[in-house]
Amino acid sequence: MKLLDFILSILAKNNTPIKIVFPEGNNEIVQAVALKITNHDSPFKKLIIPILLFKEQDIIPTNINNSSVQTTVISSAKIAFFAQQLYQLRKDKGLTLDQACELVTKENYFGMMLLKNHDVDGFVGGITFTTADILRPALQIIGPKVGVKTVTSAFIMDKDELFLFGDASVNLEPTAEQLVDIAKSAVDLAQKLHFNPINLALLSYSTDKSGKGPSVDKVLLATQILQTQKLKNTVIAGPIQFDAAWDPTIRAKKFPNLLMTGNCNVFIFPNLDAANIGYKIAQRLGGYNAIGPILLGLKKPVNDLSRGANADDIYYTTLITAIQTIIKN
Numbered sequence: 001m002k003l004l005d006f007i008l009s010i011l012a013k014n015n016t017p018i019k020i021v022f023p024e025g026n027n028e029i030v031q032a033v034a035l036k037i038t039n040h041d042s043p044f045k046k047l048i049i050p051i052l053l054f055k056e057q058d059i060i061p062t063n064i065n066n067s068s069v070q071t072t073v074i075s076s077a078k079i080a081f082f083a084q085q086l087y088q089l090r091k092d093k094g095l096t097l098d099q100a101c102e103l104v105t106k107e108n109y110f111g112m113m114l115l116k117n118h119d120v121d122g123f124v125g126g127i128t129f130t131t132a133d134i135l136r137p138a139l140q141i142i143g144p145k146v147g148v149k150t151v152t153s154a155f156i157m158d159k160d161e162l163f164l165f166g167d168a169s170v171n172l173e174p175t176a177e178q179l180v181d182i183a184k185s186a187v188d189l190a191q192k193l194h195f196n197p198i199n200l201a202l203l204s205y206s207t208d209k210s211g212k213g214p215s216v217d218k219v220l221l222a223t224q225i226l227q228t229q230k231l232k233n234t235v236i237a238g239p240i241q242f243d244a245a246w247d248p249t250i251r252a253k254k255f256p257n258l259l260m261t262g263n264c265n266v267f268i269f270p271n272l273d274a275a276n277i278g279y280k281i282a283q284r285l286g287g288y289n290a291i292g293p294i295l296l297g298l299k300k301p302v303n304d305l306s307r308g309a310n311a312d313d314i315y316y317t318t319l320i321t322a323i324q325t326i327i328k329n
């Protein structure tokens with residue numbers, strides 16, 4: 001099943017339209033995506049409600065005002081209410097009420113407070129905001145799920161088939177234990193996307209026992225920990241080089257004792273450098289559509305766009321955000 005058809009099949013079962021806020025409502029590409037979703041012939045017209053956030057009413061473009069796209073503005077009444085909430089959440093971390101008032105006038109914080117208060121179901125931003133601008137209020141206001149130690153991310157790489165790459169946006173130099181968390185969150189997303197089977201690769205410059213070094217040792221330890229946890233419907237390979245993870249013939253030579261059929265479909269990179277470089281090579285040279293980064297481990301769906309995102313990237317990230325509101329476990 002194609003990704004679009006899969007998403008539609010999930011959303012069609014939902015009885016209530018899903019509201020997604022876009023804090024960068026003044027961005028023309030975001031506006032184009034909102035118009036596409038609400039277009040009269042869109043399959044998602046009655047399933048997703050894009051809500052564009054603006055600083056003021058008078059800067060909303062005429063074409064948006066005259067469309068079926070919903071908008072909201074940063075109102076003084078909401079500022080006072082949200083500031084008090086944020087102050088109560090963060091006062092033990094040293095935040096003052098005046099600082100909270102200043103923060104909630106910013107679109108990224110105001111949009112996150114809308115999500116906190118159930119005014120919307122999901123949040124998609126980052127085409128002008130940095131990852132830190134999205135992740136900081138997400139952690140401060142929404143917070144991680146119970147039991148989650150490492151908030152992470154994955155890119156859905158879409159072409160003829162789907163692959164997951166993690167973590168390309170959050171954790172700079174993860175420890176072995178954090179790699180375990182990253183892998184488990186990626187496997188959870190793969191299960192939600194109906195990957196069958198899940199072939200998980202913990203990538204390295206070494207395959208099996210061919211190389212040595214601190215990075216290899218870290219990946220080996222993460223692999224060993226994961227192998228004790230018996231992830232459902234998942235075969236684990238690590239440490240493993242990308243060529244061996246991708247090509248069963250090469251893998252048979254380099255990792256003959258590994259019981260795995262086919263190529264890997266979930267790739268965990270040893271650090272942010274490798275993951276970010278890897279997904280962009282696949283995107284630019286391989287022609288893959290890179291959807292995300294999809295943030296994993298938060299209590300509510302928040303997703304961060306690359307500042308190089310195009311309309312298709314934002315469109316698919318919005319659709320994934322919508323199904324994250326439905327498939328929560």
